[in-house]
């Protein structure tokens with residue numbers, strides 16, 4: 113690292129109010145990790161600006177000092193995207209937390225990046241509108257973090273991911289220069305930079321404002337809970353629902369370990385004897401829901417559902433979803449540590465992939481709970497381990513990498529919504545060849561010539577992949593040779 | 599899966615040679631959008647021979663096809679499984695067949711999949727169902743280094759690496775040659791109905807935006823000068839229930855023929871409004887923006903977010919008018935092609951340039967077609 117950190121901190125203190133720059137060890141501690149607590153590092157300093165101009169000042173000073181900057185929202189990310197760099201600056205956007213405007217007629221919310229996801233829908237509710245992407249972490253995570261990760265949620269099956277619900281961004285580059293991306297219209301001239309910025313994990317620019325698309329709240333919502341005697345049967349039912357031409361608002365699967373954990377934690381009313389449950393949300397006009405519910409019910413029965421329950425009362429629906437939304441922390445109570453994976457696969461491979469994960473679980477001797485966005489084929493196996501037991505973390509990580517390699521082998525991808533961060537750098541080598549990786553680096557250089565924004569995350573170096581490949585690919589054998597490839 | 603031909607090797611050789619000589623190439627699918635964007639320079643790189651559907655599994659709602667596959671073929675295959683491309687890519691009339699005479703039969707009217715993606719154009723359903731880029735899942739692209747890269751995939755949730763596939767939509771081929779494309783598709787809605795409401799422009803725009811803020815199954819909203827025309831799609835029961843609510847907000851409804859011909863004519867520019875040689879301007883604006891100060895013929899689409907204007911005008915004035923309404927102006931059909939697209943702000947334009955150089959260092963692809971960026 114080229115720059116002089118102490119001089120930088122002095123300059124930052126002159127540019128920002130006193131309490132907005134932290135550099136004492138105890139003050140830095142809360143920022144040493146994000147939601148992936150297995151990775152920790154103390155930053156050189158933390159900046160907590162309140163305005164766009166202060167953010168620009170921080171970036172400008174870091175740029176001049178040649179010191180890297182890691183942006184951070186709420187720190188709920190699950191791949192180490194907001195993991196600080198030792199000796200670098202951690203730039204928290206959490207204090208830029210104003211909702212600047214709700215325009216009900218154009219259906220747009222203009223917000224600062226530190227606004228919490230749920231706060232947008234709360235502010236839009238009085239206009240009968242909502243912001244569709246709803247990650248399970250929505251009470252805490254920020255819009256800036258959502259944009260940087262292209263976050264999804266239980267409703268993205270019908271309403272899309274963050275990228276589908278964004279109209280514009282104001283972005284600062286590493287030198288603090290401002291760029292308006294998108295217009296007040298549905299498109300803008302030139303390349304689609306809005307798509308490029310979304311999911312770029314803080315490596316291509318720092319978001320200081322977002323214009324979000326708001327949608328009308330559906331008239332009526334119904335949640336179906338279906339119980340199954342096997343995880344495979346539940347996985348199969350998912351494919352059948354979609355095949356029937358039905359696109360539910362959400363379609364989530366939980367296996368028995370997840371069910372037990374959630375039930376013990378929030379008493380959602382899940383059937384404890386089921387091997388798996390599906391939660392299927394339908395929304396729309398009352399007449400339409402009635403019709404769709406009948407069709408979904410028939411499909412679920414045909415797929416072997418042992419029990420179907422339908423909830424329409426808001427309190428009961430909220431209870432059913434509470435179990436799902438609290439599933440990660442609930443599983444966390446079962447074991448000292450858990451490791452959350454995030455691959456996506458083609459839906460029709462669900463049953464065999466779930467079966468293979470169960471086999472891997474046995475082989476590694478580590479339990480797995482599955483709770484995931486089944487309608488999108490987005491898996492979240494939670495690997496239970498104990499960091500206090502020597503070798504457990506390494507085994508959990510190796511197990512995780514095998515799951516991701518399995519996702520790639522069946523035509524899927526290594527991350528659906530949590531991002532690569534530092535965590536999946538090796539798995540990126542399984543997903544992409546050297547030419548694609550070189551193209552990613554070229555794009556990074558085009559957007560951030562200084563290379564100071566969140567360096568080392570999201571895209572592995574070619575060198576790292578060469579080493580990883582040498583370690584993991586045994587002459588001519590692909591992982592999971594027993595699986596059919598397309 | 600269907601009749602196809604893989605021209606990857608030829609295309610790659612052509613690109614490699616062009617890159618070496620710094621010779622510009624004009625990527626061309628069906629040629630139906632030859633009129634669109636900046637002036638065409640360079641040797642044509644014909645794509646219509648590179649065709650065929652590579653994978654389509656209706657239960658997965660995903661289709662992958664070579665970029666030269668005619669849109670008509672893709673939509674026909676989807677229709678057989680009760681599915682469709684919700685973004686309604688326009689199928690413009692052919693401007694004449696491709697220069698390569700062996701491709702004549704292949705040059706289907708309505709263009710190719712690659713052209714639909716590269717132009718980024720979407721039909722009337724766009725504000726309600728999303729644009730091309732919203733359905734794009736992955737691409738294989740031949741870059742200016744003659745490298746074949748695959749970005750995205752065939753799954754709907756994917757954040758591995760930067761998103762280098764969605765930006766291909768609307769890039770007008772400036773980042774590379776699309777070789778194949780994976781799209782998300784959806785089941786065709788079971789019922790459709792259209793209604794006309796006698797409203798002037800201002801009232802129509804207001805009504806369309808109020809309606810869009812309510813959970814109603816509207817999938818098209820056009821104002822043709824005297825009438826607001828709404829399309830509803832969904833379950834028959836839901837459409838019946840929606841009508842009284844629409845009448846509450848927009849006045850008495852007059853039912854229209856529901857063969858879909860009106861919407862196809864808007865999508866494909868075969869509606870009489872689009873006939874003739876007068877310049878055609880496209881102003882993409884904030885949906886609820888007040889009626890534009892324009893005295894010539896005007897057609898409002900996308901519930902107010904897309905305004906089509908006909909007539910001679912100063913390009914600077916049109917751009918200012920669009921910006922005042924929150925958006926930007928395109929000379930969609932007209933003589934001054936070099937200024938077809940409104941240039942982005944300088945910082946954004948500079949980044950556009952650097953990104954293009956990152957894909958196409960010698961600048962061989964569709965030089966000038968995306969305008970002054």
Ligand SMILES: Cc1cc2nc3c(=O)[nH]c(=O)nc-3n(C[C@H](O)[C@H](O)[C@H](O)COP(=O)(O)OP(=O)(O)OC[C@H]3O[C@@H](n4cnc5c(N)ncnc54)[C@H](O)[C@@H]3O)c2cc1C
Nearest residue numbers: 185186187188189193247248254256257260263264314319
């Ligand atoms: C219990 C739990 C449940 C979760 N459920 C979901 C889920 O359902 N779906 C889902 O998608 N994710 C989920 N997540 C992951 C996480 O909440 C999301 O990734 C979220 O978007 C992160 O937001 P954040 O504000 O916490 O960002 P952080 O963790 O602070 O940062 C995430 C990344 O964004 C960058 N960043 C942050 N702000 C900015 C900015 N303003 N400009 C540029 N870059 C920025 C950071 O550098 C980092 O790379 C879950 C996490 C937890 C702990």
